Amino acid sequence: MELTHIEHIGIAVKNLDAAISYYESVFGLRCYAVEEVKEQKVKTAFFMVGQTKIELLESTDAEGPIGKFIEKKGEGIHHLAFAVKNLENALEETESKGIQLIDKLPRKGAEGLDIAFLHPKSTFGVLTELCENKNNK
Amino acid sequence: MELTHIEHIGIAVKNLDAAISYYESVFGLRCYAVEEVKEQKVKTAFFMVGQTKIELLESTDAEGPIGKFIEKKGEGIHHLAFAVKNLENALEETESKGIQLIDKLPRKGAEGLDIAFLHPKSTFGVLTELCENKNNK
Numbered sequence: 151m152e153l154t155h156i157e158h159i160g161i162a163v164k165n166l167d168a169a170i171s172y173y174e175s176v177f178g179l180r181c182y183a184v185e186e187v188k189e190q191k192v193k194t195a196f197f198m199v200g201q202t203k204i205e206l207l208e209s210t211d212a213e214g215p216i217g218k219f220i221e222k223k224g225e226g227i228h229h230l231a232f233a234v235k236n237l238e239n240a241l242e243e244t245e246s247k248g249i250q251l252i253d254k255l256p257r258k259g260a261e262g263l264d265i266a267f268l269h270p271k272s273t274f275g276v277l278t279e280l281c282e283n284k285n286n287k
Numbered sequence: 288m289e290l291t292h293i294e295h296i297g298i299a300v301k302n303l304d305a306a307i308s309y310y311e312s313v314f315g316l317r318c319y320a321v322e323e324v325k326e327q328k329v330k331t332a333f334f335m336v337g338q339t340k341i342e343l344l345e346s347t348d349a350e351g352p353i354g355k356f357i358e359k360k361g362e363g364i365h366h367l368a369f370a371v372k373n374l375e376n377a378l379e380e381t382e383s384k385g386i387q388l389i390d391k392l393p394r395k396g397a398e399g400l401d402i403a404f405l406h407p408k409s410t411f412g413v414l415t416e417l418c419e420n421k422n423n424k
Contacts, residue, residue, distance in 0.1 A: 151315050152315065153314055153315065153316065153336050153337075154337060155337025155338065156293065156336050156339045159293070159367060161411070161412075161413055162412075163411050163412075168411075172410070175384060176288070176381060176386055177288055177290050177369065178288050178289065178290065179290065199290050199292060199293050199369065200290075200291060200292025200338050200339075201292065201337050201339070202293045202337075202338070202339060223360065224412050225411050225412030225413075226407070226412035227367060227412075230296060230364060232314065232336065233337075244313060247312060247313050270363070273309070274298070274300050274305075274306045274309060274362050274363075275298075275299075275363035275364075276298055276362075276363055277363075
């Protein structure tokens, strides 16, 4: 598998607007996109820091994955996403090494990326996402 | 404040050797350094992914910060570290904006960086570190 960079870091927040203000005013970052991902029951906000995006995630439904995460663990870092060169191959390779996949096949995530999650039980507690941006090819 | 990139992502693990094997075998990363930071009661292992380091943290003492974190929350992402251009100024600016600091003045962290932590109560649940690498100047 070839990881090129950390694509984004997903952070669960209760109030997207308040968190956007914090990242803009304290760190001088600029929120360049807000997008709702209905399938995941989240509203997302993006910032660039060097090569990597900060993806803030507010739940639109207490029963969605981010709603449940915040109820259980509170606000904080939710997942870590690596950019890979060939997602289908990367998933096959990962599974062949005994890692449990949440998504056996790529699906569409925010910003039109192809994404898939690995299960934190197999990844030392880190909810890990693999992403491929086929839009730039 | 000027953030240049995400300097590293700190991940708390129970067994450093097992976690190093996982990042090497599954993601093809190479652990380029292992370092004990006695003051923080941790042993650390580093990998580069693009601009950003993965810093694995194994506690050397159950009463240390990583030992307590794992007892409370389990293994997983522990903190997020931004590289800044002038750490002293960044801390002053952060505090002036009402953010609670854990370290009011820079101290030495792993790899000889100057570091300081912001309190997760002020940062939407994300234990946030600011780092400056004065060795490269």
